[in-house]
Amino acid sequence: MNVKAYMTTLGEQARKASRALVRATTQEKNAALLAMATAIENSAEQLKSENAKDLANGKANGLDAAMLDRLAITDSGIASMAEGLRQIASLQDPIGEISDMSYRPSGIQIGKMRVPLGVVGIIYESRPNVTIDAAALCLKSGNAAILRGGSEAAYSNQALAACIQTGLKAAGLPATSVQVVETTDRAAVGELIAMPQYVDVIIPRGGKGLIERISEGARVPVIKHLDGICHVYIDDDADQDKAIKVAFNAKTHRYGVCNAMETLLVAESQAQAVLPILADMYAEKDVELRGCEKTRAIISANVATETDWATEYLAPILSIKVVADVNEAMDHIAEFSSGHTESIITENLSTTRRFLAEVDSSSVMVNASTRFADGFEYGLGAEIGISTDKFHARGPVGLEGLTSQKYIVLGDGSIRE
Template identity: 50%
Template sequence: MTDDLREQVHAAARRARVAADELVLATRERKDAALHEMAAALRTRAQEVLEANAKDIEAGRAAGLSEGLVDRLALTEQRIDGVAKGLETVAGLTDPVGEVLRGSILPNGLELRQVRVPMGVVGMVYEARPNVTVDAAGLALKSGNAALLRGSSSAEHSNTALVAILRDALETAGLPADSVQLLPCHDRASVTHLITARGLVDLVIPRGGSGLINAVVQQATVPTIETGVGNCHVYVDASADLDMAEQIVLNSKTRRTSVCNAAESLLVHAAVADEFVPRITAALQAQQVTVHGDEAFARQAGVRQATDEDWDTEYLSLDIAARVVDSLDDAVRHIADHGSGHTEAIVTSDVASARRFTARVDAAAVMVNASTAFTDGGEFGMGAEIGISTQKLHARGPMGLAELTSSKWVAWGEGHIRPSS
């Protein structure tokens, strides 16, 4: 069975390579037309997707999935329209392929250019959220890449319906259907075969919980971009406008708890703790949020005493860890010890404090007087994103079109030869 599965995954990768070789020559006009065709097909066939998604949700609840994970899995007409709009947004973005990053004419007359090129075959390993299927397919197509999608079994019916629609739309638009393929999802070995298909697959991007991401990063022999978990913090500084701080904390935590840019920890400067701790605790509890607090927070009714584990937890639920700190430097140290390098926010009226925080905090995104929810490819003007990278090489933060390209050097000569040394 393992050998058969390996061949199945490798055969898909070979088909993807053929598709990628065609995509690299596709004009922006052809790719954009295909993206619009894909968006239209999703809207026209939305009922198919909803029926498939209902099967996944029913099976998920029967299997005991948390409501947070069910929310990640769920599709509605509005969400389907949202991913379709994402494809249309990507179609409206500048094509990164062929962009000249730098260039010059050397003293010997050789014309040298560094240009963006597609990665080639991009593998995506992800959990639950079927919207990722569409986002990944659209971004891969626009950047000239073929996508191999390995979703989770919990979204099997949804992903199968979505990919079938996208493949039909690609054929209608005159591009290879194998630009988007869905890999088997019931055997974890299919992930292993994908992430070790060196020479067949050019890049793998894992997107999901820490267990999935760590497994892929540690076992892959194919180059990997790490999209990390989101233990995001909001720090309320001594000079913060407390009305603003309350709104930012509530939005960061409760807007949508199941996403990686949701705040999981709250830090409050001791100078405003007496006023702000009871206020924000009541506001969070009014939104059904369970507060796991240090001693200062635990004095408030209904607050659970935080444990060491709480400071490192990505809850993805209506829970938040909360602590009072003595200074901005203490907040930065706490974030360094417990943060995941995703998004950190400061609420402050002091410019010097904001500059110190943004300079010292080591994260893919840092917000000043803004919600952590803004760390998102769409909000950053990238269209749909394929993930949020928390590593430091090649790509960091929301990954859009440019992050799905590499580069090559192209030299034009007129019979140039290099003299002997």
């Protein structure tokens, strides 16, 4: 197979489908999503047997238990894919929304209309449910999608692709609205990210290595986050109960997620009071503590090095630094944060205003756990990823992040004098 020619064909077909999708009604798009949900439920046995081939290959290739777990399609996984499709069908259609229409002195009327981006390329690793989530979000937002899943999930993804096709057909939408790349040749990824004439944006979902490779090579915009080095800062004026509650939740609610706290900053005036209590609570959860010198003078902790401040542990490990005040806290954040999510615990309004204005992260919080940084918690209804870039979409990305706004102008034979 000539991978370049194959990917070019997918690109041409996607571009053409995107022109049909911009005309598709909300009713047609929802009908397709609901038909996909039914198709998935009706194909449960088929999905599981195809998935079993991937699992067998995975075992033979020595995938570890966590990877096999992510790869598995279970009955509850099938139910949740179908439920996800129905939820996305129930969300408001963002396309065509017109805002800010106003008259100008020249007599023209000007506003903005929300429109699809066009063609979205999604590159992901083992989880086959991403095939359904990504297809659904792209379709609802009027975008054609080209999906490239991990080779370890090839049988599962093709079986899910068949359900997607059933849904598109039922609604009379082009079969090429969603295309799942069939070749497992890695060159296909290289082609997909370098076809600006056919693909408008790439969204990589997976480990940092994958995302870095794609960002380096892409010739179109990439919506991504690399790291989640999130901070909680306990301010001089923090309520200690809230501080302890949030600092505990932000670290221990889940470890392997990008919005978990990795570094706790504590104002010197608070350290004596809150650190011993928190240390006991973390100890019960077997969280390893790594502290600065001042921290280690108060509680028992390993030594934190420069590297710790710059590390996303994704594990039951926490680095702790005692700082003089909010200025030192914000300096530390400016130096080491990955721009994902930071939270301050304080009752002081002026300090709050400064922290909100000055901290340059996709989510900035007050008296709340960093774990809230999530599309569902924010009310987006669904999430295709989280962006730590400042361009286009920032923070959790839902349907709106898959759209653009163009200017529309209405006149009455209006000319420029």
